[in-house]
Structures are given as structure tokens and as C-alpha cells.
Amino acid sequence: MKAVVKVGGFAFPGRGEDLVSDYVKMFRERVGEDHILVVAGGGEIARLYIKAARKMGVPESLCDHIGILVSRLNARLLVDGLSEYAFPEIPVNIDELKHYFSSGKIVAMGGLTPGHSTNAVAAIAAETIDADLFINATDVEGVYTSDPSKDKTAQKLDEVSVGRLGEILSKVEISAGAYELMDPLALRIIQRSEIPTVILDGRSTSNVVKALQGGKVGTRLTHG
């Protein structure tokens, strides 16, 4: 099936040196089963550069932009690791995204434009290629009723409606490199095109495989 997998920055250098090769291995193994478009997040290295930029008074949009460049660097690592299984160039706009994906190869990309997260990019990509599934591979186990790091009574949800997820996330502040789980724009895209979406724990690639195979894992978004 056609799937968009958003792989959070935790799986890339600065934190996930080994995880990135796990992802490469897994994506290679899915060739023939799934046609995958990967969107890489920025992660630690993005935060490092953005911190340096902010200290010099760089505007938020340009901090976002630096984060985008790091996410593309992460995508480049995937492309190089995937070798002949990946399309060799990284799309930086919608036309290129469609062009490269039409090659039948795995496409890896990072962010597109300041102002929104790579989650939103992944949602737009899923809408554009009419994906059968959008997997958001994060470093938490799924969606909780509240922030589990602050609230001990927080419960993991197996399913959540897009609307309720929006409410849960509505308190998250917007600043470059600090988007969590899904930003509002990602949710609106998922909602308007009713994109089948799963948020799962991507610290182990087996969860992603499970979702690709139709298994129950993480939190599934419901529409309507």
C-alpha cells in the first residue's frame, strides 16, 4: 500500500545514530509490499542550530527554515542508506514530491516551508499521493488523555477522533522545533481529506511494520 511515514528527529544523529539504520533496513524490507514516502523530522541537531540562531536574534521563520534544512539532512541520510531503493533527490516542493514518488522508489524528504511542522508536511504529502495510511512515528507510545510527563493519571488512547486530539493538543505553544505529535495544520489536513492516520511509538521499527501490516498499534485517528 501507499504509506507516508513521518519519522521523528529522535531517529537521527544527535540521538538516534543506530535507529536510523534500523529504519533503513526496515524500509528496504518493505519494498515490494509498500510504496513508502518518508518525512524526516529535525530533532536534536535542529534544536542545537535553532538555539544558536535564536541567541543571535534570528526571526522565528528563519529558525524554522534552519530546522527544515536539518530535516532534509536527515532525509539525505535515509536516501544514502537506502541506496538504489530510494529516489536520489529530495523533494522541496509539491511538484517534485509527485515527480519523485511516481518513479516507484522510496522518497525521503524533510520540511517545506516555515510556519508549520514536518507533521503537517507529512499530512500534505499523504493527501497529495492519496496515501492509504499516514503513520506518525514518534517517541511516545501514542496519544494520551493529557501530557503523561506531567499528569500521572494520563491514559493512552487506542483511538481518538481528530476533533478531540485537537482539543488535547490545543495548549501546545508554537515555536520552531517545539511542535508535538501533530500541529493544528496537520490535523486540519487529516480532517479535510479523512486521511487514515496512526500515531505510534517509532523508537522500535517493529511498530511501524505492524501498522503497515494492518495491526493494532499506537493510537488510530477516527473521522466523523
Place this chain on the structure above:
Amino acid sequence: MKAVVKVGGFAFPGRGEDLVSDYVKMFRERVGEDHILVVAGGGEIARLYIKAARKMGVPESLCDHIGILVSRLNARLLVDGLSEYAFPEIPVNIDELKHYFSSGKIVAMGGLTPGHSTNAVAAIAAETIDADLFINATDVEGVYTSDPSKDKTAQKLDEVSVGRLGEILSKVEISAGAYELMDPLALRIIQRSEIPTVILDGRSTSNVVKALQGGKVGTRLTHG
């Protein structure tokens, strides 16, 4: 001063054949006073093409993309009309935006990426160039307490906080070509960088001039 002016699609062919030359004339006259970056909306022609696309089952992101192409066509008309006062190329990403604006000439542009309105683009542009003012020239008189076309008791506001504007607009559905006044992303950008913003009636260019000259017109957004 450095100003971003978002000119809605109503000022371009399909509806505003004469208005576009008014804007060109006005922008020429502001040279020396203000350094202006214009963001053009899509308008009637965008809606016409998007309607044709939707009838053929084109995904929403690609409908957005068609709208972006029309907004760039509108920007092109401004550039050609402004002649030597405008930078001859239209930026399609943040690097080009900064590059072209650094020439000291008027820059005109359209949309950037599917998923958000040209209002959000204008907010990102304002943040990027550290604009002194962001003018959203619309085809209504400003912000109302509710939709004035449906609610006779709706009152125009001279000032509104970004938070309250978000609430007023929160019922607006998201679909290509149908964004109104400010989409949520635009509001978040305005908020995070506290961009001085005015929403005004752009059907007469004199309102824009008034705002550029620091006069009271339309609805001013307040921060904090």
C-alpha cells in the same frame, strides 16, 4: 517603513481588472516612503480552476497548489505593471524572498505551499523581513463580532486581540480557496512574533495608504 501588504484576490482579473492598476499606481507612489512586499491572493480565477479540478477528483493539496499558481499569476501582473519599481522575479521560497527583498525593490509574490492560505504566507513574510506593519487588504471593512453577511447585529471592531480573532474565526471550514480574513496558521505566526497587523477594506487603495501613514483604519490586532 517595511510593510507587507496582502492584497486579496478581489483586486485581480476576474473581478478587479481596474483595481489592480490602482494598486500598481499606489505602490509606485509609496516608493521612497515604504519598502513594500506584496502578497497576492488567488480570487475568482483560482476558484474557477479549483472548481474544475475538484470535478475531476483532484486531491485538496493539489487544488491548493493550483490556487498558488493563480496567486503567482496575479503577482506577475503586479510585477509587470510596476515595471522598474518591482523586482522582476517572484519568490517561491524563503531564501528567494529574502534575496529579492534585499534588492531594495518592491517584491510581489503569491502562495508557497499547499495547506495554508496566502494570509499565512504574508504573515511568514512579515516575520522573515521583520516588517514594521502587516496590512491585510480584504474585501470587507474589517473584523466583525460575527459574520456580517449572516448576522445583522454584527459590529465592526477597531481593535481585536489575536486570541479573540481566533475564536471569531474558529468556525470557518478549511478548503482550498475558501480561507477568510486570517487562517489559524497566520494567527499563530502573528502571535508568536507579535507582528503589528491591520485588517482593512482594500477595495479602495486609500485605506492602505492611510494605514501605511499610521492612520486609524480597519481593525488593528492587539497583542498581550
Place this chain on the structure above:
Amino acid sequence: MKAVVKVGGFAFPGRGEDLVSDYVKMFRERVGEDHILVVAGGGEIARLYIKAARKMGVPESLCDHIGILVSRLNARLLVDGLSEYAFPEIPVNIDELKHYFSSGKIVAMGGLTPGHSTNAVAAIAAETIDADLFINATDVEGVYTSDPSKDKTAQKLDEVSVGRLGEILSKVEISAGAYELMDPLALRIIQRSEIPTVILDGRSTSNVVKALQGGKVGTRLTHG
């Protein structure tokens, strides 16, 4: 067979909202039979924008350029409607034209350079890909002995030599958006490479199919 089909602006929004989806449907159905490169004209929307530009004193070359942008917008609509049957990007030079066509997918494009019509572009494209047939789908029934809208005795020709067609068209004035049937450059290209060419009534896609199937329709150009 390899065929270039020039689809006049009459088949696109502003006049041909329904016709464009007929063309999309027909091109999809020809996949497997023919490998098609479509060149879209500018049409009503081009004329609308060019009129606005001329009123502001924009030079003719730049008016041509605006017409080119509209023709690419029309091509975009075809590409989006054709979905996976079309190459996702629109060529803007000869290298891209060859590149995209070599994918085996349908390629849609608009104009290339100011100074000549999309008919000339279509002729150049036909020469470049060594097309078996160049179909010029217009909104008239074919070539007449004189302008049928002005001369009641004008007769439709089933065949005409390139030389004679040149004479018939020699009175047409050159101005952006006003090219008719074939401009002189298109004729010279057709002539120098003896490109098999048919001018037909494209207001019904069945005529195009007929020509692709080798049937007699419209006016066939003869060489030598």
C-alpha cells in the same frame, strides 16, 4: 504512436470547464495506444490578464509571457486531472520536455518563450520527439480558403500544402494572445521537418481520437 496534441485555450476554464475533463478522459483512454504530449493554449483567461497588462503599458513580450503562464496553468489542470497517467512536472525548456517524455507518461506543457504561439511550441515539440502526428485541435472545423467568419464563400479544405496555408494566414497580425491556427514559425518548423500535421475541430474530443486512429478529419497538411 507518438503524437503531439495542441489543445486550444477554448478547452480550458473561462470557456471550456467541461471540455477539459473530456480531454482528460480521452487522453486516459488512449494510454497504451498512443504516447501523447499535450500543449495547452492560453484562451480566455490569458486574454483577460493580457488585457489588464496592456492597459498598464506592459511591453508585448511580457504580455506574451503572461499568456505563457496561463497556458502552463491550463497544462497543470490536465496534469492534475490525468493523475498517475501524466508526468507530474511541466516542462519549461527542451531538455525537460525530452526528460519528462522519456518517462513514457503523458506530458502536458504550455508556452516556452515570448514571441511565438503555443502552436509553434507544439511544432517544436513534435520535431523534438520525432512525433508521428501533430494534431492542432482548434475551435474551427479546419482550414478554410479564407476567413469563414468574414467570407461566406470560404470553403473548408481537406488538404492544404504548408506553402498555401502560409499564404492564407499571411494577413494575420501578430500580437500576444491573438495567434490563429498556425503562426509563421509553426509553419516553418512543420515545413523543415515535414511533420505530419492535422488541423481539426477540437470542440469534440472524438475528432482527435479519429485523427489518432488514422481517420480523415479536419484539414491535413501536405508537404512538397
Place this chain on the structure above:
Amino acid sequence: MKAVVKVGGFAFPGRGEDLVSDYVKMFRERVGEDHILVVAGGGEIARLYIKAARKMGVPESLCDHIGILVSRLNARLLVDGLSEYAFPEIPVNIDELKHYFSSGKIVAMGGLTPGHSTNAVAAIAAETIDADLFINATDVEGVYTSDPSKDKTAQKLDEVSVGRLGEILSKVEISAGAYELMDPLALRIIQRSEIPTVILDGRSTSNVVKALQGGKVGTRLTHG
């Protein structure tokens, strides 16, 4: 004044190794007086490559394209020789042409699109930048009543109407690398915008200087 100077291929390597540095010297000396856009022709090297291409059965449009690449190589030599007086990049489309020329520096360019000569490119450039003068520097003394290499009674004309020039040139065959003086497209552009045009003997740069200074030299085209 703003002037477009078309410098024929005779002034570039393969034939004009010394002439090219004369042109560079002369253009440097005109800085401050004139703002010049140079269009380079292809010349001997273009013919050499096109001959090799034709022998391999390459289509005419692609032969044209090879000629364009050589003309850009010639333009590159001018740019490098002009050093800080020239804009460092060579425009390959109308937007870049306007962008680079707006820098105030000398712009050098070659061909744009298959199907027409660099004379037509120069005419389009002159129209685009609203040039005060278009000088076509050729390797003949001007326009003759007929081909002076074949007809001993041929007389050089000091002035000629665009219409009559068209008639004189109408027998010239169109094939890549073989355009002479002015191709039909160049004439139509000159005519539609009444571009002040001089055809002169560019084997000595002093003729070009004379024309730039408003002197009588070569053949002046007349309108109306």
C-alpha cells in the same frame, strides 16, 4: 541609453578570437554612457557541432539547441572578459533577463529556444527592456537590395522599411545555424513594437560605437 547589441558568431572563437576582446574593451568603455544587453550568436563552433549532430540524425530542434548552447558559451566569454562590468550569470529565460538587467550591469546572453535565431532573441530582449536602440552587428556592411555575394548589382541601403526587408529576406531557408541578418520572427517583433533598429558591419567595433552615439552607419530600419 538602453541598447541591445546582437554580436554575430563571427566575433567569437573559431573565427574572431581577437574581435571578442575588442568588443569587451568597447563595452567597458561605454559603461556610464549606455546600459547594454549583448546577445551573442553561435558562429563557426555552432556550425561545427551542428554538422556533427546532423550526421548522426539529430532532429533540427535539437540542432538548434546545440547552437543555443554554443551561443551561451560565447556569452560566457564576454561575461568573463567584462569581469565586474558584467552580471555574472547568463539569462536563459525572460524573468532572468529582466532580473539581471535590473542590476544595472552589462548582461550577456545567447539563444533561448529552438526554432528561432539569436536575432529574434535580441528583438525580444529589446522589446522586454524597452530598449532605445537595437543594433544587429553582422559581418556584412548592412542590408543590400539583394544578396551581394551573388548579385553584383546589389546596392547597400541606408534605410529600409521592415516590410521591404522582409521581402528581401523571404527567400532565406530556415535551418539550424543558417539564419541571416534577421529571421521573420525578429522582423515581426521589431514591427509590432516599432523598435529602433540598425543593421551594421560589426567586424569593427567602431561602427557599433558610432550607432550608440547616434551616428549614421549601416542600414536603419524604418517603421510605418
Place this chain on the structure above:
Amino acid sequence: MKAVVKVGGFAFPGRGEDLVSDYVKMFRERVGEDHILVVAGGGEIARLYIKAARKMGVPESLCDHIGILVSRLNARLLVDGLSEYAFPEIPVNIDELKHYFSSGKIVAMGGLTPGHSTNAVAAIAAETIDADLFINATDVEGVYTSDPSKDKTAQKLDEVSVGRLGEILSKVEISAGAYELMDPLALRIIQRSEIPTVILDGRSTSNVVKALQGGKVGTRLTHG
């Protein structure tokens, strides 16, 4: 097998008008056997332009750059001659190189960056695509113990270690268009990735075929 063939400038117009079509014929015949990436040198025409540039005081890096443009022109001739067997665009960076080669078609390219020869480019290309063989087709019979044009006792070597070749070549001066056999950078790339490399007499394409078929010809580089 995957092979990179560097074809020296001697095989292109200015000296090798016929040889280039031999190469085109040979490469067409190898389709199905080998997947070839060709790197074209600059040759006589490069030297001609560089000489003209040097006379005008153009810096060495820009002279290199002119040589690169000529090598791309030579690559273009190969691409056009190879027609549907070649990828229609010429890579100008590593991403494009991988992209175009992944199409399965023959890729032809020229230089990339000032400062090193097209031999180095070919070595980098061979490393990038993990080539099974790198053939350097020169206009000498292989590597000699010293310069055979100056030293009558020079002996052709059937094998030579990369280290010793470096010593033999160490006296060659570096200047645009004057690189011989292998520049130091090419040798370092060959060495670091132990690329199987043959230097042979490319004035006859049969030698290249022999090397592709695993035969003994020219001089083979040895590692370790």
C-alpha cells in the same frame, strides 16, 4: 556491468568529428550488456576558448569553468546522438548524477567544478555509482614509464600501482585544460575506494569494448 567511461576531448568536434559517432554507435551496442556513464572531456574547443579567455586576463578558476561548459557541450552531442538510449539531461551535481543514472539509461556529463579535471569527475562518478570499472579513454596507448613524446626509452606498462602512477605524473603542471591522464585528485579518489581502473587508447572504440568485456588492454591500475 556498471562502467564509467571518460572520453577525452580528442573524440569531439575540433578534432574528432567522426570519432564521436563511433562512440555513439558503440555505446548503443553495449546497451543490455553494460550500464554506462560517460564523462566527456573538453579538448580542442575548450583550449580555444580558454586561450581567448586567458588573453583577456580571466582568472584560472573561470578558465576551468569555460572548459567545463565545453565538456558539457560535448556531452550534449553524445546525448543527442544516443537519442532514446541516453537520459536527456546532463547532470551538473552529484544528486542529479545519481538521479539520472537511476533511470537505467546511459548518462553523459562533463565537468563539475573548477580546480580539477574531468578525470577526477569520472573517478567521483565511479565512486558514487559504485562502478565495476572506470575506463579512461585517452589519446595515448596507456601509461608509460615516462613521457613517450620526450623520452624514447619510455615503456608502456600493462599494470601500474596507483602510487607509482602518482609519482610518474607528479611533474605535470596544473593549469586549465592541460591535465593529462589522471590528475592527483582522480588518483586519490581511485585509491581511497580502490576503483578498478583501466587507462587505454580511446582513439579506437574497440579498445573500450575490449575493456568492457574484461579483455587485457591499455594499462590497468593496481591497488595495495
Place this chain on the structure above:
Amino acid sequence: MKAVVKVGGFAFPGRGEDLVSDYVKMFRERVGEDHILVVAGGGEIARLYIKAARKMGVPESLCDHIGILVSRLNARLLVDGLSEYAFPEIPVNIDELKHYFSSGKIVAMGGLTPGHSTNAVAAIAAETIDADLFINATDVEGVYTSDPSKDKTAQKLDEVSVGRLGEILSKVEISAGAYELMDPLALRIIQRSEIPTVILDGRSTSNVVKALQGGKVGTRLTHG
């Protein structure tokens, strides 16, 4: 004066978060005195990504390429920090380098092509813009008679001929991210154009200022 400053990767995030803002401050202060082109190295982050790539078996050229992307990220941080003093885009080829530098603004860039270090890029840049000085800001005090980290008797040199420096460095192995001081290609460029060059300790920006002001610092390369 026109100066190229190569700033090693030690001055960028991963190691030099504070140093980068020192450089930004210093470059701003030199505006009006010097016209500077900065070439950023890759540093720790480059090494981190290259290590991850090597573990997945990525070819050396592509490891180099990843290093180039990181060096451009570092250049981006400089550009954003320098704000209106820097040209907003980062050159990726020689034409862009000249174009952006001709704006009169500070230009920051990273690597260009696999196979050689950013030192070589800086040398090529210095040659291209005809720089008055090339400063290589490293994290050692200058050139030593041997490797000071291994040889206690190593002595710092105030001057060294390019030839002797080549000998000192000749034992350095070539591998992505491991180039030291000057790679052989950089030396050859410096030599062929006799570029005035200083290697100094860039861990304090005051050394760079000293060199720009003509003071004695680090090791000066001598020619002839």
C-alpha cells in the same frame, strides 16, 4: 580589501556555539573595511552524520556530499546571524558565487563538490573573486614543522613556501571529513595563482582581524 575567510567547523554548533556569534559580530564590524566571502567547514556535526553514513556502507563521495550539506548549514547560520549584511542565498556553484558576491554583501558558503575539502573551495573562491587575501582560520596556531600533537619538537612557522607545506602535509590520508589545514588541491590552486594566504588560529576572531589589517599572525604562505 577583498578577502576569503575559511572558518573551520570548530566554530559551529557541536563545538563552537558561542564562537559562531563572535564571527558574526566581527564580520559585521568589518563591513566598510573589507568585502568578505566566508567558507564554512563541516566540523563535528559533519563527522557525526558521516559516521552514521559510513556504518551503512555509503560510498565516500556521498559521505563527502553529506559533509558539504552540513557546511552549508553552517554557512546558513552565518547568513541568518549577519542578517542584512549578508547575501541571503548560499552559492552552490561558481556562477552563483560571482553573482552573489557582486552584490557587495558578505557571502557565506559551504562545500561544492565531493572529492575535495572546503579549503580547496575557499582557494577556488579566492581565485575566482581575485581576493587580496585568503585566511584559513583553523583550530591550531599555524603550520608546524610536523604534527604538534604527535611530535613535541614541532615548531610553528611564521612563513612557509607552498611547496614545503605540501611536503609537510603529504602524509595526510584522504577521507571525508578528515582533511587538515590544506588539502593538495587547495595548495595547487594557491600555487597556480599565487594567492596571498595566511593560516592562523581562528579560535579567537581577533587573529582574523589582525590578518585583515595586515598584521603578522599565524603562518604566511610564500610563493616562488
